[in-house]
Amino acid sequence: MNIEKTVTKIRAYFRQNKRLPTYQEIADLCGFASKNAAFKLTQKLIDAGYLSKDEKGRLIPLRLFAPLPNMGIVKAGFPTPAEEELDSVMSLDEYLVDHPEATFMLKVSGDSMIEAGIQPGDTVLIEKGKKPKDGDIVVACVDSEWTMKYYHLEQGQIVLVPANGRYEKIVPKESLELAGVVVSVVRKYN
Amino acid sequence: MNIEKTVTKIRAYFRQNKRLPTYQEIADLCGFASKNAAFKLTQKLIDAGYLSKDEKGRLIPLRLFAPLPNMGIVKAGFPTPAEEELDSVMSLDEYLVDHPEATFMLKVSGDSMIEAGIQPGDTVLIEKGKKPKDGDIVVACVDSEWTMKYYHLEQGQIVLVPANGRYEKIVPKESLELAGVVVSVVRKYN
DNA sequence: TAGAATAGTAAACATATGTTCACCTGTCAA
DNA sequence: TTGACAGGTGAACATATGTTTACTATTCTA
Numbered sequence: 001m002n003i004e005k006t007v008t009k010i011r012a013y014f015r016q017n018k019r020l021p022t023y024q025e026i027a028d029l030c031g032f033a034s035k036n037a038a039f040k041l042t043q044k045l046i047d048a049g050y051l052s053k054d055e056k057g058r059l060i061p062l063r064l065f066a067p068l069p070n071m072g073i074v075k076a077g078f079p080t081p082a083e084e085e086l087d088s089v090m091s092l093d094e095y096l097v098d099h100p101e102a103t104f105m106l107k108v109s110g111d112s113m114i115e116a117g118i119q120p121g122d123t124v125l126i127e128k129g130k131k132p133k134d135g136d137i138v139v140a141c142v143d144s145e146w147t148m149k150y151y152h153l154e155q156g157q158i159v160l161v162p163a164n165g166r167y168e169k170i171v172p173k174e175s176l177e178l179a180g181v182v183v184s185v186v187r188k189y190n
Numbered sequence: 191m192n193i194e195k196t197v198t199k200i201r202a203y204f205r206q207n208k209r210l211p212t213y214q215e216i217a218d219l220c221g222f223a224s225k226n227a228a229f230k231l232t233q234k235l236i237d238a239g240y241l242s243k244d245e246k247g248r249l250i251p252l253r254l255f256a257p258l259p260n261m262g263i264v265k266a267g268f269p270t271p272a273e274e275e276l277d278s279v280m281s282l283d284e285y286l287v288d289h290p291e292a293t294f295m296l297k298v299s300g301d302s303m304i305e306a307g308i309q310p311g312d313t314v315l316i317e318k319g320k321k322p323k324d325g326d327i328v329v330a331c332v333d334s335e336w337t338m339k340y341y342h343l344e345q346g347q348i349v350l351v352p353a354n355g356r357y358e359k360i361v362p363k364e365s366l367e368l369a370g371v372v373v374s375v376v377r378k379y380n
Numbered sequence: 381t382a383g384a385a386t387a388g389t390a391a392a393c394a395t396a397t398g399t400t401c402a403c404c405t406g407t408c409a410a
Numbered sequence: 411t412t413g414a415c416a417g418g419t420g421a422a423c424a425t426a427t428g429t430t431t432a433c434t435a436t437t438c439t440a
Binding site: 056058 | 396398401
């Protein structure tokens with residue numbers, strides 16, 4: 001049983017069960033009759049940097065078991081698609097969300113931020129409680145209506161500016177309640 | 191020890207160690223002297239739908255232990271941010287990537303797709319080997335140069351159309367090698 | 381105030397787990 | 411041909427795990 005095939009199988013198991021298999025289960029996965037075969041094979045995976053162990057011997061997933069693998073090819077220009085699997089691998093969850101406990105999703109309706117590259121149907125990730133900087137995109141309730149706009153300061157006055165020429169900027173008269181700051185945008189094509 | 195606090199602690203443990211804690215560890219986490227206290231408490235979490243068990247008694251994470259929690263508030267319009275933690279919870283990895291083994295990331299440079307809401311600095315997720323439909327965004331090597339464009343068919347002829355009025359559409363003369371189809375776009379603000 | 385539910389302790393047990401040791405191939409290079 | 415070696419089997423062992431049962435203290439409720 002070669003290493004790459006084993007990694008593929010263990011990775012599939014990890015995706016499906018959301019935990020790494022035991023040695024017994026690795027043996028089953030690879031068709032071994034003995035746990036020890038799995039044990040030795042696993043040692044190689046550790047040496048190769050795919051896995052690690054905690055102090056009690058339990059396996060912990062490393063780079064190749066991040067939720068999204070094969071994402072190595074990231075270049076400034078464009079890829080040479082021949083080269084597969086460079087080393088940088090990451091999870092989109094970890095990449096896009098710094099404070100998961102304070103972040104929620106929102107599906108965008110309306111085109112008020114279209115010139116900022118946020119289209120209707122996109123999903124924005126909003127971090128609650130974050131203090132907006134000038135130029136951030138925020139979701140705010142101004143005069144009891146929710147909108148997503150640029151957050152700007154003009155002479156100390158908060159101004160909410162849309163990224164769409166057909167809309168007017170908003171200067172909150174009475175109240176301004178901030179739902180949070182947009183920290184990332186994701187869009188899925190189907 | 192109330193349920194929400196326990197969930198928070200177990201969730202934190204899960205994030206950090208990439209596996210669920212054992213009953214002993216849950217007891218430690220909550221300051222219990224007995225595993226059984228953790229056992230009973232866990233039973234409540236299962237009843238409440240936070241967790242589940244496999245056939246051998248091992249805990250398996252459910253909705254609230256998805257990589258990105260608190261993402262319930264998804265509405266067509268805008269949120270009532272008072273309500274926290276609705277039930278729909280999901281992982282961005284699972285949401286954005288259908289075939290992780292065939293998907294890789296690419297950081298976008300250039301503004302040829304800006305009118306499609308894809309900006310320089312955005313990251314696109316590309317699925318290799320996927321057959322493009324008319325109107326899909328593809329990454330292709332045409333006449334030995336890599337570009338990202340709309341994929342269109344005009345009278346059976348493949349045409350690559352940019353989403354930027356300042357660029358011309360491309361009709362591949364000699365070769366057209368497809369790196370893959372853009373299945374999603376993510377953007378992170380910092 | 382009495383009684384029941386709640387929340388935690390303590391001990392016990394069968395089983396599964398990580399790990400080690402001894403052994404058995406077949407392959408490949410010297 | 412020989413010897414090292416990779417790759418696998420099988421058994422053994424200490425420990426950790428999930429689970430059950432019995433018991434205690436506290437809180438809530440009728």
